[in-house]
Amino acid sequence: xxxxxxxxxxxxxxxxxxxxxxxxxxxxxxxxxxxxxxxxxxxxxxxxxxxxxxxxxxxxxxxxxxxxxxxxxxxxxxxxxxxxxxxxxxxxxxxxxxxxxxxxxxxxxxxxxxxxxxxxxxxxxxxxxxxxxxxxxxxxxxxxxxxxx
Amino acid sequence: xxxxxxxxxxxxxxxxxxxxxxxxxxxxxxxxxxxxxxxxxxxxxxxxxxxxxxxxxxxxxxxxxxxxxxxxxxxxxxxxxxxxxxxxxxxxxxxxxxxxxxxxxxxxxxxxxxxxxxxxxxxxxxxxxxxxxxxxxxxxxxxxxxxxx
DNA sequence: ACGCATTTTCGGAATGATTCCTAATTAGAT
DNA sequence: ATCTAATTAGGAATCATTCCGAAAATGCGT
Numbered sequence: 001x002x003x004x005x006x007x008x009x010x011x012x013x014x015x016x017x018x019x020x021x022x023x024x025x026x027x028x029x030x031x032x033x034x035x036x037x038x039x040x041x042x043x044x045x046x047x048x049x050x051x052x053x054x055x056x057x058x059x060x061x062x063x064x065x066x067x068x069x070x071x072x073x074x075x076x077x078x079x080x081x082x083x084x085x086x087x088x089x090x091x092x093x094x095x096x097x098x099x100x101x102x103x104x105x106x107x108x109x110x111x112x113x114x115x116x117x118x119x120x121x122x123x124x125x126x127x128x129x130x131x132x133x134x135x136x137x138x139x140x141x142x143x144x145x146x147x148x149x
Numbered sequence: 150x151x152x153x154x155x156x157x158x159x160x161x162x163x164x165x166x167x168x169x170x171x172x173x174x175x176x177x178x179x180x181x182x183x184x185x186x187x188x189x190x191x192x193x194x195x196x197x198x199x200x201x202x203x204x205x206x207x208x209x210x211x212x213x214x215x216x217x218x219x220x221x222x223x224x225x226x227x228x229x230x231x232x233x234x235x236x237x238x239x240x241x242x243x244x245x246x247x248x249x250x251x252x253x254x255x256x257x258x259x260x261x262x263x264x265x266x267x268x269x270x271x272x273x274x275x276x277x278x279x280x281x282x283x284x285x286x287x288x289x290x291x292x293x294x295x296x297x298x
Numbered sequence: 299a300c301g302c303a304t305t306t307t308c309g310g311a312a313t314g315a316t317t318c319c320t321a322a323t324t325a326g327a328t
Numbered sequence: 329a330t331c332t333a334a335t336t337a338g339g340a341a342t343c344a345t346t347c348c349g350a351a352a353a354t355g356c357g358t
Contacts, residue, residue: 022305029306058307060308139279305355316342319341325335
């Protein structure tokens with residue numbers, strides 16, 4: 001395992017990186033980063049807004065989008081578009097596979113080895129991969145036991 | 150290789166399946182199915198509209214969406230949401246990997262073996278996969294040679 | 299601690315893809 | 329040829345996201 005990815009570690013790492021790049025650490029951003037660092041549920045922008053308001057009640061949706069966009073541009077979070085309406089944001093930027101439950105909507109990370117290397121793909125096709133997205137859609141342990149609907 | 154997937158084959162197979170299920174084969178649908186069957190470029194809904202109008206000039210966007218939704222519900226095409234605005238539609242519903250070019254936007258299919266079995270995932274996680282989506286983002290052969298920007 | 303330049307925030311308006319609605323049309327069965 | 333249910337067209341509605349401009353706040357230098 002390369003990083004220990006505890007919430008505290010992750011949070012202070014993010015804050016340090018932003019400070020180094022000269023971003024201002026406003027109370028709004030502190031709240032957003034804090035909640036993202038401790039969240040593996042892949043929240044949507046409105047989820048982020050709702051939770052950020054517990055600390056900063058007057059934060060606006062525009063601010064949430066502005067902050068998420070900044071984190072995204074800096075490569076500190078990953079944005080995922082799914083088959084539902086809203087995008088989801090993932091603090092786990094390492095290559096991994098998402099397991100998306102079709103019943104409850106939960107998104108788990110599957111951290112096993114990614115079984116296909118960019119080099120192999122480029123060798124066979126000439127296409128040079130720089131990023132990836134692997135997902136399985138199905139039913140999580142809880143939902144598959146309760147019946148799919 | 151399991152199916153020969155020539156355009157003609159694919160088109161008549163789609164039409165047969167729809168007829169069997171009792172769908173009406175209108176001129177609008179014939180045009181849409183014809184163009185999708187011969188298209189591996191993963192067109193968006195507005196691409197489909199534009200090309201369908203060559204055969205059926207008065208076809209409306211609502212009709213295109215209605216037809217795409219029907220094909221999708223019947224499992225005859227696959228809808229993909231990407232990081233651009235519009236969804237894309239893929240006539241290739243077998244499991245495969247998409248190679249998405251960040252410069253020209255082209256989406257190629259990579260038909261090699263999918264290197265991770267649903268059974269393996271379920272064994273390790275309890276999650277039961279039913280569908281998948283694997284993508285690499287990068288630069289296609291043409292774009293990588295011309296420089297990325 | 300204070301002022302300043304720049305970034306960030308906020309609220310609302312604009313955008314744009316998709317969905318919804320309703321009346322008119324049409325395919326396919328009888 | 330008639331009938332009925334499905335389909336179409338066009339426009340309105342929706343909803344996430346982006347854009348805009350004015351006000352506020354950060355963090356720098358002094």
